[in-house]
Amino acid sequence: MKPKPPEIMTELRQNIVRMPDVIRKASGIVIFGKRIRSIIFSTDIAIIKNTNADAVIAVYPFTPHPAIMQSISMVADIPVFSGVGGGLTSGRRSANISLFAESLGSIGVVVNAPTSLETIRVMNDIIDIPIILTVVTAHQDLKPRLAAGIDIVNVSGGPQTPALVAQIRQQYPKLPIIATGGKTDADIENVIAAGANAVTYTPPTNSALFKTKMAQYREAARKHNN
Numbered sequence: 001m002k003p004k005p006p007e008i009m010t011e012l013r014q015n016i017v018r019m020p021d022v023i024r025k026a027s028g029i030v031i032f033g034k035r036i037r038s039i040i041f042s043t044d045i046a047i048i049k050n051t052n053a054d055a056v057i058a059v060y061p062f063t064p065h066p067a068i069m070q071s072i073s074m075v076a077d078i079p080v081f082s083g084v085g086g087g088l089t090s091g092r093r094s095a096n097i098s099l100f101a102e103s104l105g106s107i108g109v110v111v112n113a114p115t116s117l118e119t120i121r122v123m124n125d126i127i128d129i130p131i132i133l134t135v136v137t138a139h140q141d142l143k144p145r146l147a148a149g150i151d152i153v154n155v156s157g158g159p160q161t162p163a164l165v166a167q168i169r170q171q172y173p174k175l176p177i178i179a180t181g182g183k184t185d186a187d188i189e190n191v192i193a194a195g196a197n198a199v200t201y202t203p204p205t206n207s208a209l210f211k212t213k214m215a216q217y218r219e220a221a222r223k224h225n226n
Contacts, residue, residue, distance in 0.1 A: 013050070015050070016050045016051055016052055017040070017047055017050060017051040017052075017053075017203045017204070017209070018051070018052050019038035019040070019051070019052055019053050019054075019201055020038075020181070020185055020188055020201065022185045022188045022189055022192075023037050023038040023181065023188060023192075023199045023201065024037060024038075025189065025192050026038075026192045026196060026197055026198055026199055027197050028054075028197060028198060029152065029176045029178070029197045029198050031079070031107055031108065031130060032107065034054075034079060034107070035054070036054040036055045036079065036198050037054055037197075037198050037199065038052075038053045038054045038055075038198070038199060038201060039053060039054065039055045039056065039057050039081070039178060039198055039199065039200045039201070040053035040055075040056050040057070040200070040201055040203055041056075041057050041059075041180075041200045041201065041202045041203075042056060042058070042202075042203055043058050043059075043060050043068065043072065045071060045072060045075040045076075047203055047209075048072060048075055048076050048078075049075050049076070049077070051078070051203070053078060053201070054078060054079070054198075055078050055079040055080065055081060055107065056072070056076055056078055056079070056080050056081065057081040057083075057110060057154070057178075057200055058072050058080055058081065058082055058083060059081075059082075059083030059110050059134075060083060063085060064082075064083055064084050064085045064094075064097050066097065066100050069082050069097075069100065069101055069104055069106070070104060073104040073105055073106065079106075079107035079108075080101075080104075080105070080106045080107060081106065081107060081108045081109070081110050081132060082101040082104075082106040082108075082109050082110065083109075083110045083111075083112075084097045084098045084101060084109045084110065084111060084123075085097065085111065085112060085115075086111030086112040086113075086114065086115030086116075086119055086120075087112040087113075087114045087115070090115065090116060090119045091116075091118065091119050091122065092122060094111070094115075094119050094122075094123060095119070095122040095123045095125075095126055095127075098123045098126070098127045098131075099126055099127055101127075101129075102127050102128065102129050106129060107129060107130075108129050108130040108131070108132050108151075108152065109123070109127065109129060109130075109131055109132065110132045110133075110134060110154060111123070111131060111132065111133055111134065112134055113133070113134050113135065113136045113137075113140060115133065115145075117144055117145065117148045120133075120145060120148040120149045120150060121148045121149060123149065124148065124149025130151035130152050131149055131150050131151055131152075132150070132151065132152040132153070132154050132178065133145055133150045133152070133153050133154065134153075134154045134156055135153045135154065135155045135156070135157070135164065135168070136156055136157055137157065137164075138157075138160075138163075138164055138167055142168065142171070142172070146172075146175070151176065152175075152176040152177070152178060153168060153175060153176075153177055153178070154178040154179070154200070155168065155177060155178065155179040155180065155191075155196070156179075156180045156200075157180075161179055161180055161182070161191055162179075162190040162191050162193075162194040163194070165177055165179050165191055165194040165195050165196050166194040166195055168195070169194065169195030176197050176198075177195055177196050177197050177198075178196065178197070178198045178199070178200060179191040179194075179196035179198075179199060179200070180199075180200050180202075181196075181199040181200060181201055188201075
């Protein structure tokens with residue numbers, strides 16, 4: 001067994017959002033010399049600032065906005081994968097947003113499943129960071145998208161994610177694959193066993209974390225008054 005590395009932690013910073021330990025079984029993806037296994041899925045800057053994840057994937061169901069990218073980039077002390085559209089936001093606009101993301105220090109950009117080949121080609125011509133394609137179904141044709149400039153796939157297929165990862169891994173043995181891990185250690189182990197190199201993890205919401213903290217405060221107050 002490998003020796004457990006020493007950990008430095010202060011009292012004020014100990015309540016971070018920790019990634020499930022099982023993610024460490026993944027091989028990781030080395031991007032610009034940094035190995036990334038665990039990726040937190042969040043745009044909450046308080047959570048992004050307080051996590052032990054290797055990176056953050058910042059995608060959201062609205063048109064990408066430079067102000068959001070800038071806010072996350074200013075707060076994050078881990079690599080950022082920035083969502084740049086590809087669906088309603090496409091073409092030159094997605095390319096320009098990608099270039100802005102790169103200028104802010106993003107380690108990669110994420111495009112939606114419907115992203116056209118032309119949009120991928122334009123982005124690939126002007127940025128020097130990986131382009132990550134979100135894959136949601138086995139019906140997506142990856143071959144032309146990889147040829148156009150996709151470097152990594154991010155598999156988000158719901159309950160079908162392990163099967164979809166396994167299918168992609170069989171077709172493309174060396175393709176870097178990120179995949180959603182699910183809620184349990186068993187779910188995460190399944191996507192890793194299927195061939196995922198890195199795993200995204202959705203943390204508890206801010207309100208859920210606050211609920212736990214408030215319960216701790218009430219218990220501390222009860223003990224103090226007894």
